[in-house]
Amino acid sequence: ILNVEQSPQSLHVQEGDSTNFTCSFPSSNFYALHWYRWETAKSPEALFVMTLNGDEKKKGRISATLNTKEGYSYLYIKGSQPEDSATYLCAFTSGGFKTIFGAGTRLFVKA
Amino acid sequence: DADVTQTPRNRITKTGKRIMLECSQTKGHDRMYWYRQDPGLGLRLIYYSFDVKDINKGEISDGYSVSRQAQAKFSLSLESAIPNQTALYFCATSEGANYGYTFGSGTRLTVV
Numbered sequence: 699i700l701n702v703e704q705s706p707q708s709l710h711v712q713e714g715d716s717t718n719f720t721c722s723f724p725s726s727n728f729y730a731l732h733w734y735r736w737e738t739a740k741s742p743e744a745l746f747v748m749t750l751n752g753d754e755k756k757k758g759r760i761s762a763t764l765n766t767k768e769g770y771s772y773l774y775i776k777g778s779q780p781e782d783s784a785t786y787l788c789a790f791t792s793g794g795f796k797t798i799f800g801a802g803t804r805l806f807v808k809a
Numbered sequence: 810d811a812d813v814t815q816t817p818r819n820r821i822t823k824t825g826k827r828i829m830l831e832c833s834q835t836k837g838h839d840r841m842y843w844y845r846q847d848p849g850l851g852l853r854l855i856y857y858s859f860d861v862k863d864i865n866k867g868e869i870s871d872g873y874s875v876s877r878q879a880q881a882k883f884s885l886s887l888e889s890a891i892p893n894q895t896a897l898y899f900c901a902t903s904e905g906a907n908y909g910y911t912f913g914s915g916t917r918l919t920v921v
Binding site: 702729730732734740741742743744745746747749787789791795796797798799800801802 | 842844849850851852853854857859867868899906907908909910911912913914915
């Protein structure tokens with residue numbers, strides 16, 4: 699059974715704080731790791747897809763790292779803004795190309 | 810027009826009724842997926858299709874069926890709806906396993 703865990707479940711930060719969340723996934727049969735940003739009343743939007751151990755991706759103030767050997771990925775947000783408030787989902791794609799999502803980390807950024 | 814369109818956006822139906830949720834995409838992708846989202850849980854895979862002739866069960870396919878009518882269309886049916894199928898349903902497409910998904914706007918289904 700594939701299991702993708704995200705922590706923390708929710709996070710409250712002040713505007714300007716930097717923050718990070720964790721996604722844990724099986725370290726075997728890895729194919730890809732996805733991160734999505736999901737705003738309330740909208741659809742999830744893809745942030746990053748990473749496929750190689752050691753990959754690092756960056757989009758503006760958001761970045762992500764990948765460790766496939768130990769089965770974790772970190773998402774970092776530098777200088778959080780209220781518009782960063784959303785649920786951040788990670789998803790693990792196995793070698794069989796089935797993609798399993800974590801339950802998400804809900805971020806609240808207070809102005 | 811949206812890349813992935815789901816209809817209806819909201820639906821209330823009675824227990825035992827048959828209901829179809831429709832999804833169409835203009836991305837030209839072969840891969841299409843149906844997920845459901847319940848509070849506190851991740852998106853759970855119901856069915857997926859890698860091309861028109863390929864249909865695969867996901868984690869929670871019981872009580873659901875799908876039809877891939879064309880590359881652009883992938884519909885989800887609940888043969889006899891039950892209250893615990895009340896959820897937010899998402900259709901998605903992707904270009905391949907190492908590409909991100911494009912999601913539709915979701916269908917909020919309530920079974921009473």
